[in-house]
Amino acid sequence: MLNIDAIHMREINMPLAHPFETSFGVTTGRRILLIELESESLTAWGECVAGEHPYFSDETIDTAWLMIENELGPSLLDANVERGGSCPDIFRQVRGHRMAKAALENAVWDLEAQVENVPLAELLGGIRTVIPCGVSIGIQPSPAQLMKKIATELAAGYQRIKLKCKPGWDIKIFEAVRNRWPDITLSCDANSAYRMKDLDHIASWDQFNLLMIEQPLWYDDFYFHSMLQKRLTTDICLDESIRNRRDALAAIDMESCRIINIKVGRVGGFSEAIAVHNAAEERGIPVWCGGMLETGIGRSHNIALSSLPNFSLPGDVSASSRYWAEDIIEPAVTVSDKGEIVVPTAVGRGFEVQRDRIEALTVRRQTLHAKAHVTV
Numbered sequence: 448m449l450n451i452d453a454i455h456m457r458e459i460n461m462p463l464a465h466p467f468e469t470s471f472g473v474t475t476g477r478r479i480l481l482i483e484l485e486s487e488s489l490t491a492w493g494e495c496v497a498g499e500h501p502y503f504s505d506e507t508i509d510t511a512w513l514m515i516e517n518e519l520g521p522s523l524l525d526a527n528v529e530r531g532g533s534c535p536d537i538f539r540q541v542r543g544h545r546m547a548k549a550a551l552e553n554a555v556w557d558l559e560a561q562v563e564n565v566p567l568a569e570l571l572g573g574i575r576t577v578i579p580c581g582v583s584i585g586i587q588p589s590p591a592q593l594m595k596k597i598a599t600e601l602a603a604g605y606q607r608i609k610l611k612c613k614p615g616w617d618i619k620i621f622e623a624v625r626n627r628w629p630d631i632t633l634s635c636d637a638n639s640a641y642r643m644k645d646l647d648h649i650a651s652w653d654q655f656n657l658l659m660i661e662q663p664l665w666y667d668d669f670y671f672h673s674m675l676q677k678r679l680t681t682d683i684c685l686d687e688s689i690r691n692r693r694d695a696l697a698a699i700d701m702e703s704c705r706i707i708n709i710k711v712g713r714v715g716g717f718s719e720a721i722a723v724h725n726a727a728e729e730r731g732i733p734v735w736c737g738g739m740l741e742t743g744i745g746r747s748h749n750i751a752l753s754s755l756p757n758f759s760l761p762g763d764v765s766a767s768s769r770y771w772a773e774d775i776i777e778p779a780v781t782v783s784d785k786g787e788i789v790v791p792t793a794v795g796r797g798f799e800v801q802r803d804r805i806e807a808l809t810v811r812r813q814t815l816h817a818k819a820h821v822t823v
């Protein structure tokens with residue numbers, strides 16, 4: 448039984464070290480909702496990955512704040528919380544709002560790992576001692592700048608390069624990259640920027656020997672992706688479309704994809720992320736861990752998740768320094784010259800939170816207290 452005494456919510460504003468452009472637009476900084484659970488002498492952390500705008504998903508930091516403050520937080524404080532895995536039941540009455548739920552649920556797992564005195568990775572069922580890392584490279588102002596960026600990331604050791612793409616920033620770019628690096632592991636992510644009229648166009652990408660084409664069509668679609676997958680030799684990977692285990696099963700059965708990107712916020716927390724992982728593993732579908740421009744708190748949770756056995760492809764979990772001039776955890780996440788992150792073996796998430804730095808970045812806060820425990 449985990450006694451949660453208080454939930455501290457805070458918003459921090461962090462400038463990105465470099466602007467990040469996708470088919471949605473350019474991001475220069477992040478407004479991030481952090482959760483701190485207070486339980487007896489312990490504190491545990493969670494991070495909400497919802498963005499400032501409802502572009503990747505229909506949630507935003509502001510909807511998540513509202514849901515946690517008014518619905519999810521009070522439910523958690525009223526419940527008998529046995530463990531992290533209790534959270535989906537506790538939150539069942541609220542439909543959707545998966546990123547808000549994940550922020551709380553992941554903090555509860557973080558707490559459970561401390562109480563059980565085990566590394567978070569082990570509590571989740573992880574077995575890997577290191578995780579393979581790739582990078583996601585945003586749309587650049589020019590092809591020359593893209594080439595320079597790829598050269599830097601390859602020199603740093605990253606095992607897979609993923610290019611954000613959109614109409615007008617695809618074939619010419621893939622051609623240029625493949626001409627210079629014929630053999631690197633290369634993939635692309637369209638974030639739903641294409642439509643059925645583009646099927647022939649996308650089918651022509653088979654010539655570039657991509658590891659996968661990520662979420663080319665609508666963010667909520669399986670059927671049209673299955674039609675596209677039939678036309679392609681290259682594997683489709685679904686990201687936005689997969690909200691839970693049932694979605695994963697439907698997508699796999701319909702052959703809408705042959706690879707799944709798991710983002711713990713997108714599926715509503717560690718419990719569902721593990722369920723998606725297991726469903727894919729049973730059907731021989733590899734998964735990898737996506738990124739949402741997380742601070743070190745969300746990043747450390749992603750590292751723990753990526754240690755599960757079926758995370759067999761390099762994920763988008765990379766070094767803190769790619770995103771932040773200074774992270775909010777100590778030590779920062781680093782990647783070896785072989786393109787790997789070592790999974791911490793310390794109790795809990797394995798990275799200390801830099802409280803001073805978080806305080807300095809905080810622009811909004813709210814605390815929800817548990818009702819006094821009544822002994823009958």
Ligand SMILES: [Mg+2]
Pocket residue numbers: 636638661662686687708737
């Ligand atoms: Mg994606």
